[in-house]
Structure formats: C-alpha cells, structure tokens
Amino acid sequence: MKIILDGMGGDNAPESIVKGAVLASKETNAEIIIVGDEQKIAKLLKKAKAGDNISVIHATECIENNEAPVKAVRTKKDSSIVKGLNMVKNGEGDVFISAGSTGALLAGGLFILGRIQGIDRPTLASIYPVMGSEPSLLTDAGANPECKPNNLLEFATMGAVYMEKVIGRTNPTVGLVNNGVEENKGTTLTKAAHELLEKSNLNFIGNVEARDIPNGACDVIVTDGFTGNAILKTTEGMGLVILKEIKKCFTSSAFAKLGAVLTGKQLMAVKKEFDYTEYGGAPILGVKGALLKMHGSSDENAVKASILKAIPYVEGKVVDIIQDSTTDIETILLSE
Amino acid sequence: MKIILDGMGGDNAPESIVKGAVLASKETNAEIIIVGDEQKIAKLLKKAKAGDNISVIHATECIENNEAPVKAVRTKKDSSIVKGLNMVKNGEGDVFISAGSTGALLAGGLFILGRIQGIDRPTLASIYPVMGSEPSLLTDAGANPECKPNNLLEFATMGAVYMEKVIGRTNPTVGLVNNGVEENKGTTLTKAAHELLEKSNLNFIGNVEARDIPNGACDVIVTDGFTGNAILKTTEGMGLVILKEIKKCFTSSAFAKLGAVLTGKQLMAVKKEFDYTEYGGAPILGVKGALLKMHGSSDENAVKASILKAIPYVEGKVVDIIQDSTTDIETILLSE
Numbered sequence: 135m136k137i138i139l140d141g142m143g144g145d146n147a148p149e150s151i152v153k154g155a156v157l158a159s160k161e162t163n164a165e166i167i168i169v170g171d172e173q174k175i176a177k178l179l180k181k182a183k184a185g186d187n188i189s190v191i192h193a194t195e196c197i198e199n200n201e202a203p204v205k206a207v208r209t210k211k212d213s214s215i216v217k218g219l220n221m222v223k224n225g226e227g228d229v230f231i232s233a234g235s236t237g238a239l240l241a242g243g244l245f246i247l248g249r250i251q252g253i254d255r256p257t258l259a260s261i262y263p264v265m266g267s268e269p270s271l272l273t274d275a276g277a278n279p280e281c282k283p284n285n286l287l288e289f290a291t292m293g294a295v296y297m298e299k300v301i302g303r304t305n306p307t308v309g310l311v312n313n314g315v316e317e318n319k320g321t322t323l324t325k326a327a328h329e330l331l332e333k334s335n336l337n338f339i340g341n342v343e344a345r346d347i348p349n350g351a352c353d354v355i356v357t358d359g360f361t362g363n364a365i366l367k368t369t370e371g372m373g374l375v376i377l378k379e380i381k382k383c384f385t386s387s388a389f390a391k392l393g394a395v396l397t398g399k400q401l402m403a404v405k406k407e408f409d410y411t412e413y414g415g416a417p418i419l420g421v422k423g424a425l426l427k428m429h430g431s432s433d434e435n436a437v438k439a440s441i442l443k444a445i446p447y448v449e450g451k452v453v454d455i456i457q458d459s460t461t462d463i464e465t466i467l468l469s470e
Numbered sequence: 471m472k473i474i475l476d477g478m479g480g481d482n483a484p485e486s487i488v489k490g491a492v493l494a495s496k497e498t499n500a501e502i503i504i505v506g507d508e509q510k511i512a513k514l515l516k517k518a519k520a521g522d523n524i525s526v527i528h529a530t531e532c533i534e535n536n537e538a539p540v541k542a543v544r545t546k547k548d549s550s551i552v553k554g555l556n557m558v559k560n561g562e563g564d565v566f567i568s569a570g571s572t573g574a575l576l577a578g579g580l581f582i583l584g585r586i587q588g589i590d591r592p593t594l595a596s597i598y599p600v601m602g603s604e605p606s607l608l609t610d611a612g613a614n615p616e617c618k619p620n621n622l623l624e625f626a627t628m629g630a631v632y633m634e635k636v637i638g639r640t641n642p643t644v645g646l647v648n649n650g651v652e653e654n655k656g657t658t659l660t661k662a663a664h665e666l667l668e669k670s671n672l673n674f675i676g677n678v679e680a681r682d683i684p685n686g687a688c689d690v691i692v693t694d695g696f697t698g699n700a701i702l703k704t705t706e707g708m709g710l711v712i713l714k715e716i717k718k719c720f721t722s723s724a725f726a727k728l729g730a731v732l733t734g735k736q737l738m739a740v741k742k743e744f745d746y747t748e749y750g751g752a753p754i755l756g757v758k759g760a761l762l763k764m765h766g767s768s769d770e771n772a773v774k775a776s777i778l779k780a781i782p783y784v785e786g787k788v789v790d791i792i793q794d795s796t797t798d799i800e801t802i803l804l805s806e
Binding site for chain 2: 279368
C-alpha cells in the first residue's frame with residue numbers, strides 16, 4: 135500500500151507531518167510518500183532517523199488557506215495537493231492525506247479525482263467526539279452548505295460505509311438532524327430526506343435532536359453542511375468555554391487549588407476526550423479515490439493516527455463500496 | 471400594570487406557577503392574574519399566603535404539549551392560553567406569560583393577537599447563556615425553520631429592541647450566524663441577509679461563527695429557526711454531557727472525592743451559569759402584544775424571574791417600538 139502524505143499542509147508543516155510519518159512507519163509496512171519541499175523534508179527525515187518505508191516526492195508549490203480554492207488547484211500544478219491527488223488518480227498512491235486547505239482538497243478531489251458516478255455531492259465527513267463513549271461521524275461538516283434531499287441520502291450512505299469499514303462500527307445507526315424527533319417536524323429538506331432514508335437499507339433510526347448528539351445519539355449524524363458546521367463549531371466553542379471556566383474556578387482559592395491537584399488526573403482525562411486526533415481526520419467521501427483531511431493544527435500524534443486510519447480506508451475498499459452503493463441510491467430516487 | 475399568567479402550562483403547573491407568582495408579587499406592585507383551574511389555584515394561593523395583588527380567572531381547559539397547536543388554539547376556547555391571550559388582546563392585561571406548548575403560544579399569538587403590520591414572521595427569541603459573562607439573545611430559536619432574508623432582518627431588529635429595553639444592553643451588537651466570517655461565505659439566505667443587515671441602522675458586526683457564540687460573540691445572534699434550534703440544543707447537550715463527565719471523575723477515587731469537596735462551591739457556580747432561569751423566558755416578538763414563553767420545566771424561581779422581566783417588556787413599550795421600526799425594515803427592503 136502506498137500512502138501519499140501532504141508534507142506542506144497545516145500549521146505545523148512540515149515538522150509534525152514528518153514526525154507523524156516516522157511514528158506511523160514503525161507500526162505499519164505501508165509505504166509512506168511525503169510530497170513537498172524535498173530538501174526540508176529529507177533533512178527532517180534524517181534527523182528523525184526515518185526507516186526505509188518513507189520517501190519524498192518534490193513539489194515546488196504550496197496552496198495556502200487564504201487562496202481561492204478552485205483557482206489555486208487550477209494554477210498551482212506543482213503544489214503538494216495537486217501533485218498528491220494526481221498520484222492517487224494515476225495509481226501511484228492509494229490514499230492522499232493532507233492538513234492543508236479544506237477548500238483546495240474539496241476542489242482538487244472534484245477536479246482531479248472526479249466524482250463517483252451516481253454521487254451528486256461529495257461530502258466532508260467529520261469525526262464527532264462523544265465524551266465517555268465512541269465517536270460519531272457527522273456528515274456533511276461544511277462542504278455543502280445548501281443541500282437537496284438526495285444529497286442527505288448520499289451522505290448517510292457514504293458515512294455508514296466509512297463508519298463500518300474504517301471505524302469498525304457494525305451496522306451503524308444513521309440519524310437525521312431535525313428540530314424535533316417527530317416525523318412531521320422539520321423543513322422541506324429534512325421531511326423529504328426522512329422519506330428517502332426510510333426507504334433505504336441503512337440502519338436509519340429517524341430524526342435526532344441536536345441536544346442528543348454530544349451524548350452519542352447515533353453513529354452517522356446526517357445534516358446539510360450549514361447546520362453540520364454550526365453543530366461542530368458550537369460543540370467546539372462550548373468545550374473551550376467550559377474548560378476555561380473550570381480552570382478559573384480551580385484557581386479561585388487555596389482550597390480550590392488543592393482540590394484541583396487532587397482531581398487533576400481525572401480532569402485531564404475529561405479534557406482528553408475532546409481530542410479528535412486519535413480517530414484520524416475527516417474523510418472526503420464521494421470522489422474517485424481515498425482522501426483524508428486532517429485538522430490544520432494536527433500535531434505528530436494526529437498525523438500518525440491519520441496515517442494508520444488510512445489503512446482500513448484503503449483495505450476496506452471504501453471508495454469501491456460507495457461506488458457499488460450508488461445503485462441503491464438510484465433505486466430509491468427512482469421510486470419517488 | 472396587569473400581568474396575565476398561564477396557571478396550567480409547564481411540567482410543574484400549577485404549583486410552581488403559583489409559588490413563582492407569590493414570590494414575584496413581593497417585589498412588584500403589578501397586578502398578577504393567574505388563568506386556570508380556579509379551585510386548585512385558589513387553594514395553592516391560600517396555602518402560600520398570597521397578597522392582594524394576585525387574583526385568578528377560571529379556565530376550564532388546558533392545551534397539552536402533544537396537541538396540534540393550530541387545532542388546539544381554534545377549538546379549546548376556554549383554555550388558559552386562549553383565554554389569557556384574549557385578555558391581552560382586549561386590553562384586560564398587558565402581557566401574557568406561559569410555560570405551556572410553544573406551538574400553541576406561537577399559533578395563538580398569530581391568530582389571537584395578530585402579526586404586527588410590516589412583520590412577515592414573528593420570532594421566538596431565546597436567551598442564550600454565556601458562561602462568565604452576560605447572556606446573548608438568539609433569534610430565531612425554532613419558530614421559523616425556513617426563512618427568507620427579510621425574516622432575518624426582522625429578527626435582528628426585534629431582538630435588538632428586546633435586548634435594549636428588557637435586558638438593558640446599550641446599542642446591542644447584532645451578528646449573523648454563518649459558516650465563516652468572510653462576507654462571501656454562506657448560503658443564498660445568509661448572503662442576502664448580510665446585505666440587508668449592512669443597510670440597517672442596527673449595530674451589525676457581520677458574520678459570526680458558531681464557535682464564538684458560547685463565548686458571547688454578540689448581543690443578538692441572528693439565524694433561521696432550524697440552525698438556531700440546532701445551536702441551542704447542541705449547547706444544552708454539551709453542558710449536560712460535560713457536567714456528567716466531571717461528576718463522574720470527581721467520584722472516581724478517594725483523592726478525587728476530597729478534591730470535589732474542596733472545589734465544590736466553585737464548580738456549583740459553573741453549573742449555575744447554565745441556568746437560563748434568571749433572565750426570564752423567551753419573548754415571542756412580532757405579534758400585537760407582549761408574550762413571554764417560559765421553559766416547560768420552569769420552577770418557582772424561573773416563574774418569578776419571568777414575571778419580573780415582563781415589567782420592562784411592558785414599560786419599555788417593546789411592542790410599540792417594534793411597530794415603529796417596521797418603517798426602517800420596509801425602507802431597506804424597498805431599496806433592494
């Protein structure tokens with residue numbers, strides 16, 4: 135297996151990318167190919183005493199986060215993202231992993247790898263951490279702010295494949311985000327999507343309310359990208375604010391400080407549960423190739439986790455299974 | 471001033487409604503009229519040694535949460551909600567407060583009080599608690615899952631009036647929920663709403679991301695009711711889950727238990743910040759009368775707080791000011 139890694143994307147590139155690759159290379163026989171500034175990366179690899187299964191492909195350009203994604207992908211032919219995606223397209227790699235611009239990865243996925251036939255809209259599916267339990271997958275996480283009902287059926291289908299093959303969830307439950315659990319509640323979009331999902335072979339449990347998502351309402355959380363983005367970011371914001379307040383109250387008195395010392399280990403465990411990293415990035419599903427987006431601030435452990443999650447992503451033949459499932463989607467849509 | 475209180479709505483009615491009214495009556499000279507089962511309420515009032523400024527109006531019916539709102543409002547003419555709203559309509563009361571069915575209050579507000587001319591869609595505006603700081607107001611909180619751009623301008627205008635007159639915020643900031651702060655980001659709806667809000671005289675600060683809402687991004691958070699509902703409920707769900715985890719870690723060892731005792735007081739303060747109650751319910755704005763929806767689970771303190779917040783709601787002439795502001799809204803819409 136050949137794993138293509140973007141050496142230049144993310145806040146801590148190329149350092150943490152290289153370090154993460156070295157960490158991962160000790161736990162897998164897969165070949166890891168880092169695309170980016172050859173000189174810099176080779177130096178870092180040498181320093182980290184990298185093994186034989188890591189190599190470098192030179193790329194002279196890098197797409198920045200603030201660039202217009204479509205234009206960047208079209209013009210920066212020698213960027214690490216364009217080069218890496220082309221390698222997957224040409225069979226020189228099995229999966230591309232990047233902590234770079236989400237927009238460029240989505241645009242590149244569409245233009246270079248291409249849409250899977252039968253999938254109207256590829257999705258960015260994000261791992262959603264559930265405290266004290268296994269994570270969910272939220273799809274769409276922001277790639278498609280405006281959706282049609284068939285898009286939500288596609289997201290659900292693709293998300294279920296990923297949760298089963300990569301995260302190892304058996305017969306994953308699928309829930310539709312709605313402003314009430316009752317079937318007759320919702321918008322034109324959610325009502326129509328509900329009907330489609332009911333006709334599917336998915337393990338559809340019906341509508342879920344946002345209140346139950348942090349508590350692990352279902353394995354695959356289906357929603358449009360605008361709502362998905364709002365849910366993910368509210369979750370992130372709440373986590374930050376509450377941890378800040380707790381920290382504040384732990385330093386408010388001598389007694390409280392002592393209390394903090396005594397409970398410190400347990401509270402660190404709570405904080406760690408906010409940590410998305412161990413589940414390895416957000417897959418972009420619906421394109422003709424395995425594509426994984428890491429968080430921009432990924433450290434070496436997050437990079438390592440993403441590389442290791444890329445293995446079941448490839449071995450589980452997620453892309454092929456999604457391709458096969460488009461027949462089911464088509465059947466449901468034709469029955470409308 | 472005459473405050474009309476629904477004696478039958480909510481999980482703890484009529485007990486906590488009556489107790490809350492008695493508590494409030496000690497802090498205001500306003501007349502409080504409780505609508506509902508006269509016998510039950512009179513008994514509770516006697517038990518609570520209520521003063522002269524509380525009276526009862528008998529209502530034989532009660533609208534339940536699971537009833538279809540429009541039908542319930544149309545058929546249950548002698549319900550506490552319909553009767554209370556009619557009293558406001560006929561000038562026998564200045565404001566109606568209820569912990570009953572949100573749907574029935576919205577439908578009743580529309581059918582009995584009527585829409586303010588120039589307001590296309592009344593809104594349910596919910597107080598959004600900000601930890602360690604003053605609360606925001608989120609509008610729409612779920613009454614209008616599908617919106618047009620002019621609706622978002624209306625919500626912003628009405629929300630700003632409420633925050634200024636009732637919550638006491640000077641020149642309240644208004645932010646539009648979006649999937650990115652950049653002006654060119656968003657959906658057809660948010661882009662068009664952004665343009666309208668920029669033309670307004672409101673203190674519009676632009677797009678806000680959901681991540682910043684728990685941290686107090688702005689005074690008035692404007693969004694469609696579907697997204698608003700998702701944000702409110704994710705916030706609620708995260709609060710519950712984190713508190714549960716912290717509690718769990720505090721009982722995980724003898725040391726941790728001791729730590730919990732030492733930090734207990736401070737942590738209770740954190741928990742208390744999740745408490746919406748002291749800000750007194752969610753106003754339904756845009757109807758021809760002051761209307762306040764309390765949380766279904768309101769206890770006596772929440773009822774008391776709502777009654778006391780109803781006073782500036784009436785004295786601040788919120789309904790009249792909203793009526794006057796429709797000229798501004800119209801001017802902006804005509805300039806399009």
